[in-house]
Amino acid sequence: MPAARGTFGRRSLLGAALGLGPMAWASGGRAVAAAPGRPEIFGCGQWGARPPAGPVTVLDAPPRRIVVHHTATANVDDFSPEHAFALARAVQAHHMDGRGWIDTGQHFTVSRGGHTTEGRHRSLDELAGGRRQVRASHCVGQNDVAVGIEVEGTYTRTDPPAGQYEALAGLCAHVCDQYGLDPYGIDGHRDHNATACPGDRLYALLPRLREDVAARCRRGW
Template sequence: MTTPTARMLLRRRSLLAGALSLGTALTTLGTGAGRAWAADGPLVSGCEAWGARPPKSPVKVLPARAQKILVHHTATPNVTDYGQAQAFALARIMQADQMDVRGWIDTGQHFTISRGAFVTEGRHGSLAALDSGTQFVEAAHCPGQNTVAIGIENEGTYTTEEPRPEQYATLVALCVRICLQYGIRPYQIYGHRDFHNTECPGDRLYARLPQLRADVAARIGGDPTAPVWPVVGTGEVSERVRVLQYLLVQRGATITPDGAFGPATEAAVRAFQKQIEAAVDGVAGNQTWNQLCAPVAQGAAGEAVTAVQGRLTGLGFPTTADGVFGPGTAAQVTAFQGSRGLPQDGVVDARTWSRLIA
């Protein structure tokens, strides 16, 4: 959740009492549409269960798996009402805010976990897409990531307080389910602030993310260590600057990848940061790298591939720098991954990127 919405939700607190009674009525009606996964996931109440309005226009279902999970907090009060009616009321308030105030077609996020650990579907179709394991609903929870990342909102404000243990346990269970369905690795669980200029999901919940990745990894396996990105700014001359420049060119910048971070590169970084609504400081850090380092695999072409090929060669895995990710590049990526103890799948994901520029 971003700050403006949070403020709006706080202003709307007074509406909550009225919405609560409506939620109770809906519960009584027993429209219990949702999914329960006895073995590996929590019950999720679908849009019809909590009384969602229809979307303004059809939601976009992408024929692709989600690549990562972004954790948010709603920045609403840390209520002590842990009932399902509160969860349903929150879902309706968020949808109304996002459709009426922000002008979106529907709820922004895919799922919400209430303080009482009830899970609701956000954007229509999110649950069916998750069940398919092969489709993904385009959302509106983080600029630059809405076509690749699942967004999970956690009810509450976690700047100085911790989520309730029940809420956190449900977050773990939901992440496990999503990771299994989409083949997401536990390290690919991030906070909203890793991509966007926001405090979300609050300092305390953000500080729990290494534990969350580890708890998910304990259930499904894999190394939960998230990438660590360098801070690269004006004056630096290096191969990682060259990678940065190639990635910026891939996103439309007109600069020369010469490995020297000068005024043109700084301007390109600022323009990109503005475009993806990161903090605009002209220095490539966590948000900039996370947004730039999209996965590339066999079949891809362009400057990002050229950057990969250049680094592979520089690190002792000679690769023709033709900008086309063919079998030869895939073989060298796989060899490089083996040398660094990474899963050898030939896909340059965020962790492989981070090792290429380390």
């Protein structure tokens, strides 16, 4: 399992990757509009992901919880889907080339503009099935039992934009519905590893997030 990461470890590398200029739309274009109650999630093929460097392991069990992270990158004002796709490619490149992982570490990423992208390959398919999950590399001790969600930005002294928070709540509610998870079991990275992630301000929002997610879940809590 990978070592726990610090709060600011990826800022310079990801910032450089995202500063290379305009990124083209991935082949496949936009995702099909989400059904009522289901968030729009752009799959790996839509944002131009590289193939995994090794086999992606699908576990024959559902997750037990959600773990929320922040990317510890700049709080950019580009809220476009193009930027969200560029972010997804930069994160994947850093995880594969910088950390030596087979693929993106987390299952899903929510951009500052509220656009959600699939991280590790097959995460979206398994979420749709609601019975199994993909082994990830986002939190030591939780990679086999938790869905990892990255929230773009650094939230040590500022809150996420309203649209990003709404997208995070919608994604968490969908994950909880699909897997039958208790929304009051949504954790921050620091609950499991010695890290400042997901930042003091985002971490302080987790009680509200749990309540908001519980209110959105179809099954009720």
